[in-house]
Amino acid sequence: MKKTIYLAVFLGVMSAIFGGAIAFVNDLTAPLIAQQAMAAESAVFNELDPEATFSELDISEDQTGLIKKGYYGESSSNKYWIYSANVIGFNSGTPIDFLIGFNQDGDIILYNVINQQETDGIGSRVSTDEFEVVNLNVNDAITPLSGATVSSNAVISGINAAKTLYSNQAGVSVDTTVSEPEKPSLNLGDKVLINDDYTEFDAICEESDSTDEGNLVFKCNALGYGLIDPDNHSADMNFEYTKNEITIVVNPDDKSVVSITLDNFGDTANIGDKATTEEYFETFSGLIYDDEADTVTGASWTSKSIVSMVQAALAASE
């Protein structure tokens, strides 16, 4: 027991000594780092409107804790409300620092990421033009980046906090109800030929009752990611894979796809189901056997499972 206490105390003392060393260096470097951030902000203000003069705003009304500073700027023709936000994205160790600015008309005229340490090529995209924020109106919804939803939703929460402050301080009406961020739009990948070889998907279609308009209805099923080569595809996952099932309506006159509806999704949740949305199925409307079909980025196996069933239905309608 004495030995354990001695070891614990020793470790505690070492941690305290080195913690003190970190605190000492932090005291030395924090002012320099803050100066750099201020210099970066000043450069941004100057680029936005060299004629405007800026002063600090009171941000005590911010309830979220995400807004660190606020500035009010005015020139002969424009007024600006700019907020510095600090949010935690995917990299919880280093926050995303950014500036968000609005003008007197409620337009977002400034979005500039001062510092971020998100994953390169993924979360770091929040600091690129791909993340469309500028020129939106304050009441427009901001679309999160597909494949970087954690980082972009974190930034959106900071922007929403800034919008609330802006609404109070500028007197501009802003819809501040908390709403779910818009889901990212369909991200289509490579096109594939419908008449290509999809033997491995083992698609089977059976004709069902025709519609009132005389269109042919096919009930189809096919293997997906988890059932094709299950040892390599699903060995490390706990999903219970089943066949994908859809209903395809085919126009008997021109042998084209009229509509597709989902009956059963059997692939990996949150991955393959991107290829089972109404939006994706609509891309098949009017396609015939010799056409190319779209696939969904990140859900290519399920996409091809769908295409294999479309092929089988169109072949059966010949």
Next chain:
Amino acid sequence: MDRWKNFKSGFLDENPVFGLYLGICSTLAITTTLNSALGMGVSVIAVLIASNVIISALRKIIPDEIRIPVYIVIIASLVTIVEMLIHAYSPSLYSALGSFINLIVVNCIIMGRAEAFASKNSIIDSALDGLGMGLGYTLSLVTMSLIRQIIGTGSIGLSNPFTDDVIFNFQIIPTGYEISLFKGNVGAFLTFAILAASLTAYKNSKKEAKKK
């Protein structure tokens, strides 16, 4: 203890990256530009020397049962200090290295040398070992970055990390003839494999020459 032999062992014979296969994660990720490679290399040298010296100085009082947690406290603190210094004095390098600065904590070279050498040898020997291993690691990073940057972008350049002033920038391969594969992950693995194989071949040839 032959200090000179021990110091230079980190360059080739016991090169931490291509010989001992330590610190590969950061090697593959950082070596896209010469600036990043040098920046990371210098950071690792600083942490290696400091951690080796401190651990060697405390080796007789650190209880054996908790030596690994104590090493981790020391190494993590040093890395945090280095990160703050880089952030304050070289923001461009801080942006370039990103989260890989923090990953120095789990760089196997540092913990490996602490356990294998610093905990058993004098302060000066440990400092020299840290310097030798750090220089070997930096040499590996610089070699990889030179190959990847020249073949992948066609040019090689270096800028001052404190002022961002360009020191030199040469176009070696004409635009359009570079192989962009080398800028990415595949190129990193390819370059690593070629260099590791070359070092192994060199070491084998030395062994055979000794036998003869």
